[in-house]
Amino acid sequence: MVGHTHEDIDQMFSKFSQALHHKSAPTVGKLLEVLKAAYRPENSHSELLRSVWDFRAMFSGCDALRGHSIPHIFKIYMKGSQLTLAYKDWPLPDEMYREIPMNLTGMNPHLSVVRPLCTTIEDITRSMYRDLPKWKESARLKPSEIDDWGRYLQSLSTTVDPEVDFKDFENFNAAPTEERRLPENLLAALQKSHRKISRKSQVSVQRKRRTQ
Structure with missing residues (x-):
């Protein structure tokens, strides 16, 4: 199984690429028009971002995560008074979440611009x-x-400064209490792939049969 899935973002940029093969975008404004017309649904929106908030600087004083490029599923939630990160390698029902505490005491609440x-x-x-x-x-x-x-x-x-103020950000949705189940066909394919990559290799020497 590859390290990422092809979802709507891939489809979006595929549509952009196709449109720009057929339509000229000589200015930034024209480019935004082509991008908006290339992608559906009708309520799609294209906008030039003059700046973005520097979230990396916001968390630069916090403990850093290591090894998070390998797991495929994460949950962040409050466990009592402790902010907790739960993760597992694959979204399989028989794999248990592993938990680590997170410390955000060094977070800088004042956002700066990149x-x-x-x-x-x-x-x-x-x-x-x-x-x-x-x-x-x-x-x-x-x-x-x-x-x-x-x-x-x-x-x-x-x-x-970015037009969206930090105080305007919506709160994160609470983590679901029940694990979302994958469709049966996808779950079966994932389990097959997991068994394949988890299989231990075994090397042996086969003696050559000697003829008289």
Whole structure:
């Protein structure tokens, strides 16, 4: 079994790739329009994120997890007054959860904004801004598209906070009290794969039969 499953995110970017093979997106605004039209359902939304919150810095003072790339299923919940992480390698009914306590006393409650690699961004921005007259002369872009790029590149010189405030985040849903059961066909395939990768190898030497 591979380390990840192909779900809606893979389908979404497949649709994006197909659409961009057939439609031009010469500006950021046009790109957002193509992405929105390429994917269904109808209420899909595309938006340019000018900045994001730095959650890594928020948890940088907390105990770090190790080995969490191997398990496939996790639950985080309060066990009494102790924040607890429960995990297991596979979502099999006969595999028990293993628990470890988590300590978030070093968490910084004040979010900061992820800062880009300013030197790299500034170099690229200046280079693109210098190329705008060349694009205009070569008629690669329409005058309105040149103006769009000029405004966009100028906007990169300022850092703004994300529009979604930390206090606006919804609370996490409580962990379900009952384990969600997999469909029987998927469970059977997973158990077969698990038995295969759990099987111990055995090497032996077979003596060659000697003829008289």
